[in-house]
Amino acid sequence: MKGIYKLGLSLLMALGLQTAKAQQLPVFGHYIYNPYLYNPARTGDQGLGSLNLNIKRQWTSLPYAPLTAAFSAEAPIQNKKMGLGGMLYTDQTHIIRKVGGLASYAYHIPFSEDGSHGLSAGLSLGLVNQRFDFQSADVEDENDPEILGDQAQGTAFDFNMGLNYRWKKLNIGLSMLQGLNNQIRFLDALEREVSYVNTRHFMASAGYEFALGEEKKFFIRPVLMTRIVPGLPLQIEGNLLFGWKQLLWGGFAYRSSNNETATSAIIATVGVNVQKQMFFAYSFEMGADASLNNALGNQHEFMLAYRFKERKQKNEKLESEIEKMKSRELDMLQRMDQQGKGLDSLRQAQAAAAAEKAGMQEQLKQQASLLTEQQKVMAKNKKDIEELRQAIKEQPMMYDKVGSIYFKQGQAQLTGEEKAKLEALKQVFADQPKAMLYLFGNASTDGDPAKNLKLSNERCIVVRKYLINLGLDPMRIMVLPMGEDNSLKGDDQINPNDRRVDLILSE
Structure with missing residues (x-):
């Protein structure tokens, strides 16, 4: 087993005294891509939801460089009027490890029909566990009585809340993290209580996206973030992002220091969207103080996100078309006004x-x-x-029914069998060259009477054309469509045998 820290060293350097103040939450720069990281009001306010993995490695020259990771998921519900989300995060610096989980809910209040203007309020509830692995520390005297045990840990409730106002491409957000300001208590080897306060953090941000060019394929987005921790200097971070068609991003940022040590940083970031679903971003940070940067090292931040396919892509196309229509309408009105x-x-x-x-x-x-x-x-x-x-x-002797041609329901096409019947009757017609042939078209009683009348006429015409093609004189053929008025049974019952054409030969 490795040695453990002395009590004073562990409290002063790892925790800070109970009254001491420090920035306890990890400083992510990729909130510019995933605003849900710092504000629960942004839960489900973009698209149909996303899965996000954020990882940051700080001060790489230190032997135990801090490593921070967060996995978040969020999506809209109830036709985008609400949002649900969750986050798991871990932050480890040598023997200190902080692990937490949050569940988030947001309500989006629209001020316009298209949702481009509105106000969102969000709430996150969860647990945070603070653990100190003194077994992994090296000390000069392992038998010092002023020591803590091998490990110390505590768990407390966590609470975040936030607001976000949006108007077109403008977003203004306010949030409070670790809102309970609660304590995590430990006991040292002498049974004395030692506490660690999860200090409230306040965040304020504002950003606006400006479209550039006639086709608005390019954009520029300035984003300002302030972090307020009671007892520490105000920290301000300014970002300037450039982008093309929401596919490629690049930008620069400057973050001021929030403690007595000059830990301000200069940041460069790039991002790429693959098929509007997979998103990857990387940021490189270096200290503004060259000597301190050489001692601490640079910082690297990564983000990988999956964004679900959603109607927003269609909405963006629709919004683009609307903007084009508005532009054309404005041009037309200007020309009309100029020309009178x-x-x-x-x-x-x-x-x-x-x-x-x-x-x-x-x-x-x-x-x-x-x-x-x-x-x-x-x-x-x-x-x-x-x-x-x-x-x-x-005068029934003057008229002779020589046959009937049958059809399928709703059709007026001759089958091979019915064509053969007409060809067999060809000689009967030829033997009486002066006789007239009457074609009585019929239809069954199902369906509309007007349509049935039309169908019976079409059946007569089909039979007449076929007889003409067989060589019969067209002047000897008369078409008489009956519709559904010539039912074999004389009633309104549906009879498949009513779908026919009767051939009546006169003397």
Whole structure:
């Protein structure tokens, strides 16, 4: 087993005294890509959700360089009016390890129909565990009575809350982390209580994205972040991001120091989006103080994210089209104002609409007249059919039913079997060169009567054409569509045998 720290050293250098203040939360720079890291109000406010892995390695020249990692997931629910998310994180510096988990909820209040203007409020609840592995430390005197045990750890509730105001591409956020300001207590080897306070952290951020170029493929996004820890100097971080089509990012940032040591940093970042789903980013940090940077080393931060396919891609296309339409509309209005033809164009459009309306009314009148004529023809055909029926009834010897051609439901096509029947009847027609052939078209009673009448007429025409192709004189063939009025059983019941054409030969 390795040695362990003395109590004073462990408390002063690892924890700080109970009244001492320090920045306890990891300083991620990739909140510019994943704003949920620092503000629960941003839960589910982008797309259909994402999975994010953030890793940061600090001060690589130190033998036990701090390593921080966070895995987060968030997505909208209830038609994007709410958001749910969660985060697991760990922060380890040599013998000190902090592990926590949070569950988040956000409510998004829209001020506009398209959701581009609104206010979001978010809340996170969870647990945080602080652990000190003194077994891994090296000390001069392992028998010193002023020591802690091999390990010390404690767990406490964690609470975050935040607000975010958005207007188009502007976002202004406020958040409070470690809001309970609670204590994690330990006992040393002499049974004395030692506590560690999870100090409240306050964050404020603001960013706006400016589109560049006629097609707005390029953008520039300045982002400002401030971190406030009671008892420490205000820390300010300014970022300037450049991008192309939401696929490539690059930028620079400067972060001021928040303690007596000059730990301010200069940052460079790049990011790439693959097929609008996989996202990778890397940031390189170096201390602004050259001598201190040589002692501590540089810092590296990585991010890997998966963003679910979502309607936002379509919405972005729609928004782009709307913006183009608005731009074209503005140009058109400006030209109309400059040329003084706006009112004349409107009057001409009204006149054209009136002329079109008058033309449509005339067409309606013509169609009504044509319908009346068709009704007269149908009435005459009905009269002729009734007269023919009566003639057949009174003089049955003059009319001879030589066959029937059958069809499938709703169809007017001849099958091979029915064509053979017509070819077999060809000689019967040829033996009576002066006789007339009447084609009575029929349909079953299922369906609309008007459509059935049309279908019976189409069946008559198909039979007539086939007989003409066989060499029969077209002047000897009369088509008489009956619709569903000539049922074999004389009732309204559906009968498949009603789907036929009867061939009646007169003397």
